C-alpha cells in the first residue's frame with residue numbers, strides 16, 4: 001500500500017486534502033483523524049505536522065508527502081521535489097523596521113528571528129554572512145519590537161502581518177515557496193523499480209487536476225478561410241480539433257486554452273469573425 005504524508009493543520013492542510021479529493025482519493029472527514037485508508041486506491045494517508053513531513057519521507061518510512069518547498073529546505077532532508085502543486089504560494093523574506101536596514105548586505109553581525117533556522121542558516125553559509133539566529137515558533141513579526149532581534153526572516157503572503165508590525169521587506173526574496181509533492185531522493189542507481197507502486201499513478205492524477213484547474217476547453221465556429229488565423233490564437237496542447245460544419249465553408253474548432261487567457265482569446269476570435277464561442281470547464285484529464 002502506498003503511504004503518503006499530508007499536512008494535518010495549517011495553511012496547506014485543507015487545499016492538500018481538496019486536491020487529493022479532486023484526484024479521486026478518499027480523505028478524512030474528521031479534521032482530528034491522523035490516518036485515512038483508501039482501500040479502493042490502495043493508499044494510506046498519514047496526517048502530520050507540515051514541518052515533520054520531509055523527515056518521514058526522507059527516511060523512507062513514508063513513500064510520498066505534500067509539504068512546502070521552504071519547509072523541505074528548512075528540514076535539510078535530501079528529498080526530491082516531484083511536482084509543484086500550485087497552492088500555498090508565498091515568499092520567504094527578510095524584514096526589518098522601516099529605515100533601519102537598506103539591503104541584505106547589512107545583515108552581517110545582526111540578530112535574526114525566524115521559525116525557519118534551516119533556510120536562514122543555509123543562506124548565511126552560502127553568502128558567508130555571520131549573524132545570530134534567534135529560533136522562534138511563530139508570531140515572529142513581534143520579535144523586533146520586543147527587542148530579541150534586529151530583523152526577521154519569515155513567510156510573506158499578502159504582507160499584511162509585516163505592515164501591522166511596522167516592518168518592511170529588505171532585498172530579494174530568500175526563496176519562493178509553494179506546496180510540493182516530495183519523494184525520497186533516488187538512490188545512487190536512480191532505478192525505476194525504487195519508485196513505490198502507485199506513485200506514478202498519483203503523480204499523473206495530480207497533474208490531471210492541475211491541468212483541469214489551469215485550462216478550459218474553447219469551442220467555436222469559424223469560416224474555413226480564417227482557420228489558420230483562428231488556430232494561431234488557439235493552438236491547443238497537441239493541435240486543435242477541426243471538424244466540418246454542415247454549413248458550407250465553415251468549420252468547428254476545439255482547443256484547450258489557459259483559463260487566464262480565455263476572455264482575451266474569445267474577444268480576439270470574435271473580432272476575427274468566429275461565432276458560437278463557448279468555454280467549458282475541464283473536470284479532469286490525462287494529457
Ligand SMILES: Nc1ncnc2c1ncn2[C@@H]1O[C@H](COP(=O)(O)OP(=O)(O)OP(=O)(O)O)[C@@H](O)[C@H]1O
Pocket residue numbers: 007009010011012050051067068069070071088089090138155156157158177178
Ligand atoms: N499566509 C501564510 N502563512 C503561513 N504559511 C504560509 C502562508 N501561505 C503559504 N504558506 C506556506 O505554508 C507552509 C507553512 O505551513 P504551517 O502549517 O507550518 O504554518 P501555518 O500555516 O502558518 O500554520 P500554524 O502557524 O498555525 O502552524 C509553508 O510552506 C509556507 O510557505
Ligand SMILES: O=P(O)(O)OC[C@H]1O[C@H](OP(=O)(O)OP(=O)(O)O)[C@H](O)[C@@H]1O
Pocket residue numbers: 137138139140141154155156157158159160161162
Ligand atoms: O503576509 P501575510 O498574508 O500576512 O501572511 C504571512 C504571515 O502569516 C503566517 O503567520 P500565522 O498566522 O500562521 O502565525 P504564526 O506566525 O504563529 O505561524 C506567517 O508566519 C506570517 O506571519
Ligand SMILES: [Mg+2]
Pocket residue numbers: 138
Ligand atoms: Mg504560521
